[in-house]
Amino acid sequence: MVTTTDYDQIRASLQSVLSRHERSRSSLIPILHEVQDLFGHVPPAAIAPIAHRLSLSQAEVHGVVSFYSHFRLSPPGRHHVTVCAGTACHVEGTPLLLRELRRLLGIEPGQRTTDGLFSLSRVGCLGCCAMAPAMMVDGRAYPSVSPARLAAILAEYGFTPDVQTDEAA
Amino acid sequence: MCRPMKRLDQLSSQARAQWLALAQSHDPVVWVALGSCSQAAGADAVALAMRDELAARGCQARFVRTGCMGLCYLEPTAIVRKPGCARVVYGPLDENSARRLVAECLLGEGSCPDLAVGRLDADPPEDVPDLSDHPAMRLQVRRVMQHCGLIDPEDLSHYLANGGYEAFRQALAMPADEIIERLKESGLRGRSGGGFPVWRKWEFTRNAKGSQRYVLCNAHEGDPGAFSNRLLTESDPHGFLEGMLIAAFTVGATQGYIYMASEYPLAHHRVGMAIDQLRWAGLLGDDILGSGFSFDITLRSGAGVFVSGEETAQIASLEGRRGAPAPRPPYPGQSGIAGAPTLVQNVETLANVPLIVAHGGEWFRAVGTSASPGTKAFSLSGRLARRGVFELPLGMGLSHVVNDVGGGARDEHPLKAVHTGGPPGGLLPADIEVPLDFDSMGETGSLMGSGGIIAIDDRCCIVDLTRHFMEFAQDEACGQCVPCRNGNRVMLDILNRLTQGQGRPGDLDRLLELGNVIRLTSLCGLGQTAPNPILTGIRYFRSEFEAHLHGSCPAGVCPLAAPAESVAEAAAS
Numbered sequence: 001m002v003t004t005t006d007y008d009q010i011r012a013s014l015q016s017v018l019s020r021h022e023r024s025r026s027s028l029i030p031i032l033h034e035v036q037d038l039f040g041h042v043p044p045a046a047i048a049p050i051a052h053r054l055s056l057s058q059a060e061v062h063g064v065v066s067f068y069s070h071f072r073l074s075p076p077g078r079h080h081v082t083v084c085a086g087t088a089c090h091v092e093g094t095p096l097l098l099r100e101l102r103r104l105l106g107i108e109p110g111q112r113t114t115d116g117l118f119s120l121s122r123v124g125c126l127g128c129c130a131m132a133p134a135m136m137v138d139g140r141a142y143p144s145v146s147p148a149r150l151a152a153i154l155a156e157y158g159f160t161p162d163v164q165t166d167e168a169a
Numbered sequence: 170m171c172r173p174m175k176r177l178d179q180l181s182s183q184a185r186a187q188w189l190a191l192a193q194s195h196d197p198v199v200w201v202a203l204g205s206c207s208q209a210a211g212a213d214a215v216a217l218a219m220r221d222e223l224a225a226r227g228c229q230a231r232f233v234r235t236g237c238m239g240l241c242y243l244e245p246t247a248i249v250r251k252p253g254c255a256r257v258v259y260g261p262l263d264e265n266s267a268r269r270l271v272a273e274c275l276l277g278e279g280s281c282p283d284l285a286v287g288r289l290d291a292d293p294p295e296d297v298p299d300l301s302d303h304p305a306m307r308l309q310v311r312r313v314m315q316h317c318g319l320i321d322p323e324d325l326s327h328y329l330a331n332g333g334y335e336a337f338r339q340a341l342a343m344p345a346d347e348i349i350e351r352l353k354e355s356g357l358r359g360r361s362g363g364g365f366p367v368w369r370k371w372e373f374t375r376n377a378k379g380s381q382r383y384v385l386c387n388a389h390e391g392d393p394g395a396f397s398n399r400l401l402t403e404s405d406p407h408g409f410l411e412g413m414l415i416a417a418f419t420v421g422a423t424q425g426y427i428y429m430a431s432e433y434p435l436a437h438h439r440v441g442m443a444i445d446q447l448r449w450a451g452l453l454g455d456d457i458l459g460s461g462f463s464f465d466i467t468l469r470s471g472a473g474v475f476v477s478g479e480e481t482a483q484i485a486s487l488e489g490r491r492g493a494p495a496p497r498p499p500y501p502g503q504s505g506i507a508g509a510p511t512l513v514q515n516v517e518t519l520a521n522v523p524l525i526v527a528h529g530g531e532w533f534r535a536v537g538t539s540a541s542p543g544t545k546a547f548s549l550s551g552r553l554a555r556r557g558v559f560e561l562p563l564g565m566g567l568s569h570v571v572n573d574v575g576g577g578a579r580d581e582h583p584l585k586a587v588h589t590g591g592p593p594g595g596l597l598p599a600d601i602e603v604p605l606d607f608d609s610m611g612e613t614g615s616l617m618g619s620g621g622i623i624a625i626d627d628r629c630c631i632v633d634l635t636r637h638f639m640e641f642a643q644d645e646a647c648g649q650c651v652p653c654r655n656g657n658r659v660m661l662d663i664l665n666r667l668t669q670g671q672g673r674p675g676d677l678d679r680l681l682e683l684g685n686v687i688r689l690t691s692l693c694g695l696g697q698t699a700p701n702p703i704l705t706g707i708r709y710f711r712s713e714f715e716a717h718l719h720g721s722c723p724a725g726v727c728p729l730a731a732p733a734e735s736v737a738e739a740a741a742s
Binding site for chain 2: 054
């Protein structure tokens with residue numbers, strides 16, 4: 001993944017993505033997918049070059065980016081946790097999972113932890129309804145997750161409980 | 170015979186020879202189910218454990234990847250065959266039982282009947298019952314799912330060996346009218362929920378004015394609770410691709426698109442692979458098999474918006490715009506992608522097409538009802554004992570499906586309600602007697618929709634659930650029309666108050682009134698159907714709503730009734 005502090009690199013990487021696509025509006029979403037795969041999000045600095053390439057206004061590109069929940073304008077954490085909010089998962093306890101995730105990570109869906117290690121999002125349905133509630137970390141699915149298992153799952157990705165909490169306990 | 174046709178013949182006969190060799194292999198063969206569900210359940214670890222155990226004992230076996238059979242509740246599963254024996258399905262496996270399977274069954278004399286689900290062939294072992302007698306399979310009629318879990322979805326030769334692309338070749342020799350006639354005889358209706366007659370859509374698109382035509386396969390499957398198209402695209406991608414080729418040939422399209430849910434990375438990977446294989450085999454591209462018919466397919470990924478499952482919204486998304494629905498008419502068949510006639514069909518609908526071309530309309534009508542012929546792949550989830558995707562004849566009773574296919578309640582908590590049809594559908598009493606088909610389900614106030622069936626027991630609160638649906642509708646609304654944008658917001662506010670114990674007299678009447686207005690006046694299907702869960706919820710479970718008005722939640726879910734911890738404990742136990 002390309003880090004987004006190196007602006008020359010952003011520009012170079014972006015150009016190589018743009019040059020692979022036809023200069024028509026229908027390329028917009030495939031381009032946004034590739035840009036997000038590359039940077040982990042759609043860097044706001046990328047919007048102007050994309051708009052220019054496709055002869056669109058920046059507002060139009062921004063409108064599309066913000067419409068689709070898959071696209072992010074800010075960088076995700078190093079590990080991205082996706083919680084399924086589908087009906088079957090809701091019935092099997094997604095609200096409790098989300099509450100425990102909020103408690104453990106101290107963030108809301110759409111946010112990133114201050115150390116940059118985790119980000120959290122909620123999606124409509126992962127299609128793992130038979131194994132609800134389902135959760136994904138970096139694309140790996142975890143079936144039938146109970147709130148009690150969460151800390152252990154996150155620990156696989158480097159999660160350590162808050163030091164202060166440890167001392168208090 | 171032209172050269173490309175000869176090459177396909179050659180590929181098919183090679184494929185059949187390889188398939189036969191696998192079936193008669195002198196080494197043991199292990200087919201490991203690797204779909205999203207199985208991988209989530211730990212299929213990779215099971216396969217590795219089996220390999221390790223074999224290696225440790227100095228033995229070998231052939232490993233074959235497959236998709237999923239649809240028995241998600243038994244994942245991870247594997248099919249094992251010893252030379253001279255039947256293929257036996259085992260599951261749910263873990264690393265220990267996988268090792269035991271190798272030691273006792275593959276290398277020993279046993280058959281591990283305690284781990285077995287059923288056998289696929291008539292050969293021994295006799296102590297394992299036939300899979301077709303298994304309660305999860307007995308009532309199924311496997312048509313579009315016939316290959317699921319049995320073939321390698323990443324290997325075109327497995328599909329070819331099982332008669333793949335024969336129907337397409339047959340279609341190439343048929344006049345388009347005859348193909349449409351066959352669809353008309355079959356009575357096939359769109360499987361995504363609307364139930365529109367397929368032949369009419371095809372005829373309409375074929376006769377629409379325009380030099381360029383498109384076929385768009387809707388693989389978005391946005392409905393939470395429906396995952397049959399995920400299973401089909403992951404487990405047998407060529408099944409619906411063959412239908413897509415026949416569709417394109419019939420309506421005269423030269424370009425196809427597949428719009429895949431961004432939540433389905435494995436399906437995306439496998440369909441992408443299948444398209445590449447088709448190009449390689451000469452089944453996509455210019456002058457396919459020397460027929461003069463040219464067609465190619467582009468795979469596109471959605472971006473996580475429910476309303477993009479609506480056909481006009483999907484087209485907007487393909488064109489690089491916000492995926493918001495447009496008023497119809499014009500229908501896509503008249504003016505779709507870039508204003509050209511576009512045939513939009515979902516995965517399961519297309520997967521039925523090759524079967525109808527090959528076997529005819531009468532064969533298709535042999536199961537199902539006269540107005541809803543054929544089968545439907547239903548996704549069963551929630552508090553059922555058996556969860557997964559089950560292909561059943563249309564018209565089977567809902568409670569029959571819930572109790573005899575789904576196995577009823579998973580534990581001692583009785584089932585209270587069944588939610589069908591995804592967010593546009595509704596909540597029905599668990600014991601309701603209604604045939605599962607396009608028309609009967611509509612009369613209940615719910616829908617069959619894309620076939621999602623979620624069972625709910627007495628630990629779930631109906632009001633909380635309707636609040637959840639409204640929140641979903643509110644999140645996913647595109648914001649174009651007032652009834653859906655503002656009306657749903659007001660409904661959500663009322664439901665939020667109810668679940669917080671702040672209901673007011675008249676709230677239920679207001680919900681019903683608003684719901685009916687939103688239903689009648691919204692622009693697209695999302696808005697028109699968003700109130701359905703609430704309307705059916707009040708219709709069938711009014712007492713639960715009234716209890717909330719009086720400050721109690723019978724299920725003990727809503728914060729007004731029980732401290733949060735006890736809910737957490739109840740769910741964790």
